[in-house]
Amino acid sequence: MTLELKPVQALALWQDVVLETVRREGPDLSSRQFAILLTVYLTSPPHTVRGLAGTLNVSKPAITRALDALGQLDLLKRKRDEADRRNVLVQRTVKGSVFLRDFADLVTSVAGRLEA
Amino acid sequence: MTLELKPVQALALWQDVVLETVRREGPDLSSRQFAILLTVYLTSPPHTVRGLAGTLNVSKPAITRALDALGQLDLLKRKRDEADRRNVLVQRTVKGSVFLRDFADLVTSVAGRLEA
DNA sequence: CTAGACTGATCCGGGGCCGAAACGGATCTG
DNA sequence: CAGATCCGTTTCGGCCCCGGATCAGTCTAG
Numbered sequence: 281m282t283l284e285l286k287p288v289q290a291l292a293l294w295q296d297v298v299l300e301t302v303r304r305e306g307p308d309l310s311s312r313q314f315a316i317l318l319t320v321y322l323t324s325p326p327h328t329v330r331g332l333a334g335t336l337n338v339s340k341p342a343i344t345r346a347l348d349a350l351g352q353l354d355l356l357k358r359k360r361d362e363a364d365r366r367n368v369l370v371q372r373t374v375k376g377s378v379f380l381r382d383f384a385d386l387v388t389s390v391a392g393r394l395e396a
Numbered sequence: 397m398t399l400e401l402k403p404v405q406a407l408a409l410w411q412d413v414v415l416e417t418v419r420r421e422g423p424d425l426s427s428r429q430f431a432i433l434l435t436v437y438l439t440s441p442p443h444t445v446r447g448l449a450g451t452l453n454v455s456k457p458a459i460t461r462a463l464d465a466l467g468q469l470d471l472l473k474r475k476r477d478e479a480d481r482r483n484v485l486v487q488r489t490v491k492g493s494v495f496l497r498d499f500a501d502l503v504t505s506v507a508g509r510l511e512a
Numbered sequence: 513c514t515a516g517a518c519t520g521a522t523c524c525g526g527g528g529c530c531g532a533a534a535c536g537g538a539t540c541t542g
Numbered sequence: 543c544a545g546a547t548c549c550g551t552t553t554c555g556g557c558c559c560c561g562g563a564t565c566a567g568t569c570t571a572g
Contacts, residue, residue: 283405285507287500293399294503295434302431303453310426310529315418318411329550337419339531344551349528366538366549384403387410391401426559445520455561460521465558474520482519482568 289394296390301383307353312338313346317355320370321380326361327370355379405510412506417499423469428454429462433471436486437496442477443486471495 285293309317315336320327329347333340347370350356355376361367401409425433431452436443449459463486466472471492477483 283401283409283507283510285399285504287497287504289399290500290503290507291434291438291496294499295431295438298427298431298434299452302427305453308427311414311418311424312529315411315414318407318414322407322411330548336415337421340550341531341552342529345529364539364549368550380407381403383410384406387406388401388403391399391406394399428559446518456520457522457561458559461559480519480569484520 293387293391293394296393297387300386300390307355307379309350310346312336312342313350316343316346316370317350317376317380320356321372321376325369325371326367328361328367329370332370350376408510409503409507412509413503416502416506423471423495425466426462428452428458429466432459432462432486433466433492433496436472437488437492441485441487442483444477444483445486448486466492 316332319332319335329340329343333343336343347356347358351358353375354373357371357373359369359371361369432448435448435451445456445459445463449456452459463472463474467474469491470489473487473489475485475487477485
């Protein structure tokens with residue numbers, strides 16, 4: 281079974297969610313930052329700067345800066361790879377888990393109110 | 397009938413869509429710009445700067461700048477209100493319609509591939 | 513006709529993000 | 543060992559966005 285979602289529903293869903301996140305005076309993540317956050321939490325480790333840069337098709341400095349911002353917000357954290365100390369492993373945090381769970385609840389809530 | 401969407405599905409959906417839009421080297425709209433675009437296309441006119449500022453809970457200069465950017469991309473256009481020349485009416489464009497239709501197709505496509 | 517209210521745009525100082533290039537540290541290789 | 547290679551970070555100049563204050567244009571009430 282796959283999820284049935286018509287184009288008009290997709291736009292309405294997106295509008296309600298984006299509008300709500302804009303209205304809330306929260307962290308205000310950029311698309312790249314949000315993409316990194318979701319990738320780290322939804323795909324299996326390890327996550328490195330180079331790997332994320334490749335996955336997002338973006339330069340390495342962009343990833344470094346995004347990790348700075350997300351780390352500042354305590355949504356993500358860095359950890360040296362002790363096996364190969366050149367690498368940096370990007371890891372989850374409690375606050376990040378809560379943030380994404382809240383976001384998921386927002387989406388499901390909006391979807392539930394959507395006319396089919 | 398309402399749309400059933402579990403939290404884990406919501407996050408997976410969002411990740412695939414955001415990741416795809418980040419990968420594509422497209423216009424790269426901010427959340428506010430995207431919220432404005434969706435609001436103008438999905439809710440009934442007229443749309444004014446002040447009205448959008450209130451809807452998004454954002455300052456007027458932010459709306460003006462976003463309209464500059466979206467107008468530059470030809471996704472939206474401004475038009476003086478001839479009845480009350482103080483107002484600026486924000487209107488749709490062909491390119492904007494195509495852009496949102498493509499985006500909606502992307503979302504529905506991703507949703508269709510989602511495991512239920 | 514004029515004083516005031518109201519519109520959207522502009523000015524301003526400040527801050528964030530951009531990618532190419534250069535950097536220092538860690539690791540591999542000959 | 544020394545040189546090459548790989549990693550993430552930093553530097554650099556440039557661009558965009560931020561909101562409070564202010565502006566010019568428009569409308570309206572008295």
